[in-house]
Amino acid sequence: MKILVTVKEVAEVEDEFEISGDDIAEQYLEYDLNEWDDYAVEEAVQISEEAEDVEVVTATIGPERAEETIRMALAKGADRAVRVWDDDIESASYLDVEAKAELLAAVVEEEDPDLVLTGVQAGDESNGATGVTLAEKIGFEWAAVVNQLDLDIEGGVANVHRELEGGVEELTEVESPAVLTIQSGINEPRYASLRGIRQAQSKPLDVQTLDDIGLDADVLESPLAQTDLYEPESEGDATVWNGDAEETAGQLAEFLRDKGVVEG
């Protein structure tokens, strides 16, 4: 069996930042493995540890910088990685969900996995849509926001819990092959061990261009354009207490006593 896990390197913004053009200036961004994809990788690796002959392959659309993140996924137990990138992708004006799903679909076609795991959302763009879009493109069944997975490999069914709002979970049987979007908390992602990190260096990491995966630059044309990025006007009018920690703590304490929520 083969499991494909999509892995995104996401940008995180420092506390103080500046905007340049229509994005946050590069020096205020830090990069990391997307939180939700960390859980997806762990889920796949756990399945591969419990069953015979399961290969875990990661797929990433991202520049060379993303290899650090990809190696992290390999260090945690994925077997090999595919990274899709070239100059055309680099210069695409807006890489929308549909285009990314198209690229990932081409990887799926090449890899022919039995199961695809994605994150529920990417922490930076938060589209929350790539997994289900991909499923529809490749004709797989799917389930979004999965926080429990029990795979019946022989029966060709994934028994999942979908985490709905308000502490309710939906129990669903999904026919495979399927795409599941994985919710945080489904497992406990491991830390990469030193041994894992060393091994990851020699695991295959294939870089593929659009041409390699049989697509041309047309797929990058988007009907969407990001026209602005700005700090929202704060709707808040919080009273912020100033001073050192002792002073501010004193002010908060006084407030809580005045309110009558704390005695003493």
Add this chain to the structure above:
Amino acid sequence: MSDVLAITEHRRGELRDVSLEMVTAGRDLADQTGGDLHLAVISGDVDDYASQVNREGVDAIHTVEYGEEFNHDVYTQAIEELYAELDPQYLLAPNSVNGMDYAPAVAEGLSLPLVTDAVDLAEDDGLTVTREQYGGKVETTIDVEEAHAAVTIRPAEWPQAEGDGDAAVEAFDADIDESEIQSTVTGFEEVAGGDVDISEADFLISVGRGIDEEANIPLIEALVEATDATLSSSRPIVDNGWLPANRQVGQSGKVVTPDVYIAIGISGAVQHVAGMKGADTIVAINTDPNAPIWDLADYGIEDDLFEVVPALIEEFGGEVPDV
């Protein structure tokens, strides 16, 4: 072709609030396009739901009677057929967990551009969608350069529609292909029961990822003890197994309405806010002046929790643990 089709939502026999928000967002948009607002009600007791969403500003309601609960393969087929029949300009769905389960498939199936989690919509010779990025620290505007689009709407962003409507309710005879239904809902499970009910508490001290490590949790516990508060948290704390699930505030946890809510090291992500925005007074302790929690906070301390919390414990005569 200037119409808007908005999809409503229900679960286990009850219409969900977001359905009435869809009416408001849909009416707003239809006013801008100069078209009609159509609603779709799919599965369950459709007539009951239809009468509940029949509010002022709705022009037509289409019901699809098929099955009881949400099933994305049914929704996807029904919406695609309805879309073909009505030929609306824009399709709106809620950005709920179920919306996330069908809207991308419908958009893909209909070859519509998709923009998710909209917080604002403006239409003037084309649609402009406002959405957040980077955990709510910035907003972006996305222009749709095509005549049609699908958009998912952030829950609790638009007010619920009021006023009785008089829209015609019409049964739509969708041709659902059963062989396309490849996932089956077998039941529901309630989670997060247990010893405490944070939704009953008057005074909550809530801890988030700013606490860094499990070993630091006793610091917050000491503050909770010194102030006789109830302890709650954001999701990552529960995901990490540092506190049990019944402590989680937010969309997938509990909705709380205390007199005072102190958010310590919590950024204020939309799914967290969904659970605590009804608190009477919100206090933030956070080092990041740009964290979205400041949009809600009434009071706050912009400082390191590892400085402030020990000082606060001392204020109330508690013992500061060694963390």
